[in-house]
Amino acid sequence: MTKKLTLLTLGLIFCLCTGCAVNPITGQEQFMLIPEQQDITIGREYSPEVEKQLGGRIANESLQNYIDSVGRQIARIGHRPDWEYHFVAVEDKSVNAVALPGGYVFVTRGMLQKMKTEAQLAAILAHEMTHIVARDSSAAISRQIGINILLSAVTSEKTPESVLLIADLTRQILDLKYSREQEEVADFGGLDYMVRAGYNPYGAVEVMQMLQDQQRIRPIEFLSTHPSPQNRVEYLTQKIQTDYYRLEDLKVGEEDYRNIVLEQLAD
Numbered sequence: 001m002t003k004k005l006t007l008l009t010l011g012l013i014f015c016l017c018t019g020c021a022v023n024p025i026t027g028q029e030q031f032m033l034i035p036e037q038q039d040i041t042i043g044r045e046y047s048p049e050v051e052k053q054l055g056g057r058i059a060n061e062s063l064q065n066y067i068d069s070v071g072r073q074i075a076r077i078g079h080r081p082d083w084e085y086h087f088v089a090v091e092d093k094s095v096n097a098v099a100l101p102g103g104y105v106f107v108t109r110g111m112l113q114k115m116k117t118e119a120q121l122a123a124i125l126a127h128e129m130t131h132i133v134a135r136d137s138s139a140a141i142s143r144q145i146g147i148n149i150l151l152s153a154v155t156s157e158k159t160p161e162s163v164l165l166i167a168d169l170t171r172q173i174l175d176l177k178y179s180r181e182q183e184e185v186a187d188f189g190g191l192d193y194m195v196r197a198g199y200n201p202y203g204a205v206e207v208m209q210m211l212q213d214q215q216r217i218r219p220i221e222f223l224s225t226h227p228s229p230q231n232r233v234e235y236l237t238q239k240i241q242t243d244y245y246r247l248e249d250l251k252v253g254e255e256d257y258r259n260i261v262l263e264q265l266a267d
């Protein structure tokens, strides 16, 4: 047996004995100890505290329905249409978007106010959805926090201590870091999702440019957990020019976005 084959076999045995799952975005095996059901439990149990720490839901049902409908159009064509997704606009003024395992995406008032079109919104939701489907957030939780700590905090009896612990763990969830590779995969995967959902992919480039401009003024929360947007603008533009054409039928949605989001959030 060649050395390469031995390593391959050992790798396969390792994968079979421990937890490996196929990442549907990359098509590759990835190390994953968390059963899918636990993704859903973590999302369900921690989403109320995440929502609270991000300032609560924006009290505007037509805006929430709009964010949700854009998110659902993407979820429908994604790799896991069977999961139950929740797309929520929150009051936080920082420029940010957050994904929780199991199908929860939060986008902040600060981010919503800086975007100009539905295609840009779709780009952010598609990027976050790709992290969820690739289970990047679950993998980051198991590496950076510990899955059992999260689960035991929500399943044990509610005491003042457990409430404090859940709040602290939620802050850690909001600080999760993804690798540069995971971000690139989410950028390309998100681009593919948004085009298949009917959105003009230049929305993704415009969002990166907006974040880059904002970053020059002050640190942007979205970028503190994401690599610099400079070369992302370049590689996204290149990908669009080589892989996508007939863009004229794809939605930009400037007017809808202005009416339903920007005018509602005007200070």
Ligand SMILES: [Zn+2]
Binding pocket: 127, 131, 178, 183, 186, 226
């Ligand atoms: Zn990301």
